[in-house]
Amino acid sequence: MPDRDTFTMEQRDRQTRLSGVIDEHADLTFLGRLSGPQVTMNLRGIRRINSYGVRAWLEQIRKVPAGVAIEFVEVPPQIVDQINMVHGFIGGGRISSFYVPYTCEKCEAYEERLVQTDQCRKQEDLPKAQCAACGAIMEVDDVEEQYLQILRDTEGNA
Amino acid sequence: MNGRRVLFYDPDPRVVRIAERALTATGSDVTLATSEQSLRAQIEQNGYDLLMVNFDPPLADKLEWREFLDKAGERFPKTKLVLHVTSRTEDYLPLLAERRFLRNLIAKNDAPLEAEELIRTSEKILRSDIFGLEKYLLWGVEPYRVHVVDSREKPRYVQQVSDYAARLGCNPRTIELVETIVDEVVTNAIFNAPRDPDGKPKYAHLNRREPVTLATTEQAELLFACDGGYIGVAQVDPFGALTQDTVVGYLNRCLVKGPRQVEEKLGGAGIGLFRVFQSLSKFVINIEPNHRTEVIALIDLRLTMKKFKQFPKSFHIFVQEDGRA
Numbered sequence: 001m002p003d004r005d006t007f008t009m010e011q012r013d014r015q016t017r018l019s020g021v022i023d024e025h026a027d028l029t030f031l032g033r034l035s036g037p038q039v040t041m042n043l044r045g046i047r048r049i050n051s052y053g054v055r056a057w058l059e060q061i062r063k064v065p066a067g068v069a070i071e072f073v074e075v076p077p078q079i080v081d082q083i084n085m086v087h088g089f090i091g092g093g094r095i096s097s098f099y100v101p102y103t104c105e106k107c108e109a110y111e112e113r114l115v116q117t118d119q120c121r122k123q124e125d126l127p128k129a130q131c132a133a134c135g136a137i138m139e140v141d142d143v144e145e146q147y148l149q150i151l152r153d154t155e156g157n158a
Numbered sequence: 159m160n161g162r163r164v165l166f167y168d169p170d171p172r173v174v175r176i177a178e179r180a181l182t183a184t185g186s187d188v189t190l191a192t193s194e195q196s197l198r199a200q201i202e203q204n205g206y207d208l209l210m211v212n213f214d215p216p217l218a219d220k221l222e223w224r225e226f227l228d229k230a231g232e233r234f235p236k237t238k239l240v241l242h243v244t245s246r247t248e249d250y251l252p253l254l255a256e257r258r259f260l261r262n263l264i265a266k267n268d269a270p271l272e273a274e275e276l277i278r279t280s281e282k283i284l285r286s287d288i289f290g291l292e293k294y295l296l297w298g299v300e301p302y303r304v305h306v307v308d309s310r311e312k313p314r315y316v317q318q319v320s321d322y323a324a325r326l327g328c329n330p331r332t333i334e335l336v337e338t339i340v341d342e343v344v345t346n347a348i349f350n351a352p353r354d355p356d357g358k359p360k361y362a363h364l365n366r367r368e369p370v371t372l373a374t375t376e377q378a379e380l381l382f383a384c385d386g387g388y389i390g391v392a393q394v395d396p397f398g399a400l401t402q403d404t405v406v407g408y409l410n411r412c413l414v415k416g417p418r419q420v421e422e423k424l425g426g427a428g429i430g431l432f433r434v435f436q437s438l439s440k441f442v443i444n445i446e447p448n449h450r451t452e453v454i455a456l457i458d459l460r461l462t463m464k465k466f467k468q469f470p471k472s473f474h475i476f477v478q479e480d481g482r483a
Contacts, residue, residue, distance in 0.1 A: 005313055023341070024366040048334045050341045051430040052366045078334050085436065101331065103462060110329045141331075141463045 004047065015073070019045025022053035032063035034070070044074035044099070054086055061091040073097045074114060077142060083153075084146045095150055102138035104131040110141065121151050159284040160185040165200050167191040168212040168242070173271050177210065180273035184281055194223075201230050206237050208280055213241040213253075214266075231260070238283045242266050247435075247471055251410050261402060261477065265440075265470035279474065288444045288476035289452050291381050291392040301383035301392070306347045309370045316340045319382045319391060326384055331463055335437040336389060339455045340380065342430040343393035347378035350430075351395035351451065359399075388439070388456045398449040402475050405443060409435055440472040447477065 007026035008019050016039055020026070049057065064070060070093035075083075080098055083089045099112040109131050120126060126147055129138040140147075164186045166177045174190055181188045189206075191197035194217065201209065209230075217223050231239065242264040243250050250263055262283075264275055282288045291301050302322065304315055316337050323336045348370050352360040361370050372378070378395040408431045434455055435441055442454035458466065 005316075048337055048341075050338065050345070051433050052345070054429060054433075077331060081436075101463065139462070139464070143464060143467050 008045075015040045015042045017042040017045060019047075021047050022049040022057055024050075024052040024056070026053055026056065028056050028060040031060040032065070034064055034068045036065070036068035038069045038071060040071045040073055040096075041093075042074050043072055043079050044076060046076060046079055048078055049082060054082065054089075058086070058088060061088070061093075064091055064093075069093070071096050074099065077101050077112065080142075080146060080150065084149060098147065098150065100126055100129075100147060101141040102129045102131075103141035104134060104136050104138045106136040107131060107134040109133045109138075111138075115147075117151060120147075124148075159281060162186045162207045162284045163189070163205060164208045164210060164280060164284075165189045165191060165197075165206045166210045167197040168271075169193075170212075170270075173212070173266075176270055176273050177276055180276045181210075181280060184277055186280065186284070198226065201226075201234075204234050204237070206234075208238050208240065208283055210240045210242065210276065210280065212266075213243050213250075214245065218243070218245065227260075238262075240264065240279055240283070242271060244470060247473075250470070250473075251406060261475040263473045265472040275472065282476055286478060288478055289394075289446075289450070291383060291390050291452075291454055294390055294440070294442070294454060294456055295383055295388065296385035299383050299385045301381040301390070304380040304382075306344055306378040306380050306393070307372055309345075309348045309366075309368075312341065312344050312348075315344050315380055319380075322382060322384075323389060326389065326459075328389070328459065332389075332457065332459065335457055336391065338437045339391045339434050339457075340382075342434045343391065343453055343455070344378075344380060346430055346453070347380075347393050347395050348372060351378065351397045351399060352376045353397050353399050357399070357448070384459070387460055388458055390454060390456045392452055392454045394450065394452045396450055398445055398447045398451050400443065400445055400451045400453075402477070405431060405475065408432060435471065438471065439466065439469070440474075442472075442474045442476070444476045445478065447479070 005021045007022055009030055010017050018041065070091070072090060072093050072095045075095055075098040077099055095117050097114055097116050100115050101110065101112050103110050111132070113129055115127060126140055126144055131138050164181050166174070166181060166188060168174050168177065174192070178188060178190060189200060191200050197211065227239065239260055240262040241260065244266045253260065262279055264271065264279060278293055282293065292299070304318060306315060319340045320333055320337050323333045328336070345366065349361045349364060349366060350359065352372065354360045364370065375396065378393055381392040381394070383390050437457070438455040439458040439461070440456040444452040461469065
């Protein structure tokens with residue numbers, strides 16, 4: 001069984017699920033062999049990506065065959081960071097859902113909640129969250145603009 | 159430090175009071191400039207070992223001041239300059255690229271300047287005693303030490319620090335920052351730092367998938383520690399090959415989102431330093447040219463992730479030259 005850092009790709013529930021660390025040992029060549037018309041790629045299991053992994057990802061995302069549309073789902077905050085920092089990170093894909101980190105100022109609880117891109121786009125804001133532990137309204141523990149930027153960047157692809 | 163002269167300028171009286179106490183306490187002879195005019199007059203008089211200057215607008219917006227500091231850097235090469243700024247990282251890094259005499263920027267956020275940061279920075283420069291993660295942590299904290307020997311062992315090095323951060327109660331995103339820092343500094347220590355006898359990079363051209371085992375004389379050391387406020391990771395290599403131009407050049411290129419961000423040459427992606435920089439609150443690089451480099455990354459654990467990202471980052475390059483920092 002692979003450890004939590006070993007990069008894996010598996011097909012499950014009609015989704016291509018990626019997990020582990022994207023680094024120099026991650027084999028991303030499957031991106032160039034995707035067949036469409038649509039692929040749903042679940043990124044929830046990606047723990048992090050290092051500098052070599054960023055380059056490898058960019059190289060391979062450019063090789064996704066024309067006519068294959070990638071729908072990214074369950075994008076975790078650490079990948080939202082990459083999308084905001086690195087030019088062309090998701091290629092021509094679109095993001096359907098992503099995790100937003102929330103923290104409770106009252107009891108310091110932390111959790112990440114799944115948010116649908118369409119829902120945010122309609123509200124033009126990130127949803128409010130209530131702390132499961134103490135009931136207080138939680139704060140988004142990140143720069144909200146980064147998440148809203150995703151909505152704007154992927155609007156044309158929706 | 160006794161007998162050393164320090165000139166401090168900040169328009170905020172609260173900051174001036176903190177600086178006056180902190181710097182005087184070190185034994186230095188401290189002069190306070192309270193206006194741009196008096197700052198200029200004092201610098202013209204020369205005789206200072208260290209200038210600590212607030213470089214926020216309106217000063218930063220004035221071209222004449224940039225030119226004046228440039229000329230002062232040329233006229234008084236033994237006088238060291240430390241700026242403290244509230245500007246965003248994207249704004250101050252180009253400043254460093256243009257001015258090689260400028261190596262130290264203390265980031266100000268919504269809190270007044272930390273006395274500790276002023277004392278630490280000034281004393282490192284004035285005493286020419288620049289190395290050591292311990293200088294950035296409270297007394298009594300003993301860093302853990304790991305020898306960096308083999309590229310195939312990198313996951314184990316990362317895991318050790320990651321486990322430590324988890325034991326400290328860091329949340330998953332902070333742990334990810336710590337892992338990113340360790341991953342990149344270890345890769346740097348194995349592939350980028352080592353030099354051959356001619357001073358040329360020995361392994362930098364290699365694909366990072368290729369296994370590399372460092373010879374005893376090439377091995378680096380990874381240190382990590384926490385004092386409750388900061389978690390610190392340091393990597394020390396025995397080469398001293400890193401330069402200010404390299405560091406600032408890479409960081410500046412990566413700050414601009416575009417097709418030139420990531421290098422496509424063989425070897426590394428050229429964004430390792432940037433990824434470290436994005437993962438920390440304070441970045442310190444200590445260099446003894448051709449002998450030793452120490453890269454220190456400190457994460458402020460008191461900040462939420464939101465504030466961590468919004469606040470500017472302190473950036474220091476200390477170079478030990480002929481016994482002087």
